[in-house]
Amino acid sequence: MSHTSTPNPFPPFSLLHSLYRLLIPNPRSSSLPSLLCAHPSLYKNHHHRLQWFTDLLRTSPSNTFTLYHSLGCHWVVTANPTVGQHILKTNFPNYQKGEASRTTFADLFGNDIFNVDGDNWKFQHQVSSHKFNTKSLCKFSSTSQDILQRFTFDNICQIAFGYDLDYLLPSLLEAKFAVVFDDAMQISSKGFELPYLVWKLKKALGIGSEKRLRAVVSEIREFANTIVKEKKQDLNEAKALESVDLLSRFLSSGHSDEKFITGIVISFTLAARETTSAALTWFFLLLSQNLRVEQEILKEINNTVSSELAVEGGYDEVKEMVYTHAALYESIRLYSPVPIDRKKVTNNEILSDS
Incomplete structure (x- = not known):
């Protein structure tokens, strides 16, 4: 095996x-x-x-x-x-x-897409892939890591769940959900560093980091469950939604189990937040160290994006920015988000x- x-x-x-x-x-x-x-x-x-x-x-x-x-x-x-x-x-x-x-x-992801195989994984992947396409991303277009994490956190919640956390308000309110999410990921990942029997003993006794994990996972699931309940209420009341988000798609597919849907919220929050914020943080750090590349990107932006589109965001025009894409891919090659x-x-x- x-x-x-x-x-x-x-x-x-x-x-x-x-x-x-x-x-x-x-x-x-x-x-x-x-x-x-x-x-x-x-x-x-x-x-x-x-x-x-x-x-x-x-x-x-x-x-x-x-x-x-x-x-x-x-x-x-x-x-x-x-x-x-x-x-x-x-x-x-x-x-x-x-x-x-x-x-x-298991505590954090349960039977979500990051923790399953086979038909269960295929179903979650197929449903979610419909949402993360060019059409849905056109609407969503800022340099410390905290700001970038808030930016990506707000974006994934809007795109996937139709829910605005307002983490980018000028007051920069405490991003509580983001903080406990970080704690949960760090504690869960460190489980691989311990001998398996030692980790199982800590988990069974609920001591040390495993005690903290139970607390933060409970907070995460409570928050995610709130999002699910509010979305269910919106759908039941037939409120007009500007777009059909990922969460609405799952609920409309016949999956009404709140535990399952809550897991979907957690999994896709991780997928977008961790990868996007990490990629952007490294990208801007490398730009700050390579003035020539930064100047070439600015030149390409000025030559590609019109003044009107600069305000609204022109997705089709951005696709033509070959140099910028190459720089971003090179940054990701050097410092992988995953x-x-x-x-x-x-x-x-x-x-x-x-």
Whole structure:
């Protein structure tokens, strides 16, 4: 049985720092050192884990290496684009979330799109893909990371749920939902850094970070449930909606289970907020360090977007901004918004880099 992690399948996320875990018994698992394996190194480098993985990947000619985990298991870490394409496209059905990942993120995501496979994943993906298309995004067109996070948080709530959080008001009110969301993601992700039995014990006893996780997840679900109830009320009262948002689409598809729909709200908030704000933060940082590129982008904006469209936002014109797109993609290639994605192999196979 194998565990893998790979880059996110949705463009424009890069293939850098892909991680996939293989839970194949280690031939040395009977020896004493294999009980600890990489855990001391993982703990030592947990504050800069991505950089640590990157440094190790640079030493591998194939951009892939094996990291021995506890109890006879091991991780295979790869940044090989060919391997990433194989896992995420060519043989996608063979790579799933895996029981360990589902269990670790069960409190936060439950049976949402980030934590399921098969028909459940296909349904959620098909329904949501109708909303995130060119037509729906045309209406939605600002440099610290906090401002960018507020910007993306407001945007995803408007696009996906028809709900305005007003996090960008001049007063910059406390973004409570955003703060507890960050806490939940950090605590859940750190579950992979602990030996599995240690994490299970903390979870069962509700101590340490797991106690905090229960509290923040409760706040997140309460907030998301409020959005769902208000949307249900709007639909029941047949209020005229300016556009059919993602949440309305799910509710209209016959899924009235509030727990399920609440999970949809949480999952898609994560999908947009974490990726977009990270991508924009790195992009503007790199622009501040490369004046020539900034000047070329400004020149392209002035030559492409008319003064009238500059106010309203011209989506078709923006598509013609080749240099700006290239700069954004290069920024994403260098600093991926989704640096790690995890998958589980259902059937063993030999990857292209052997």
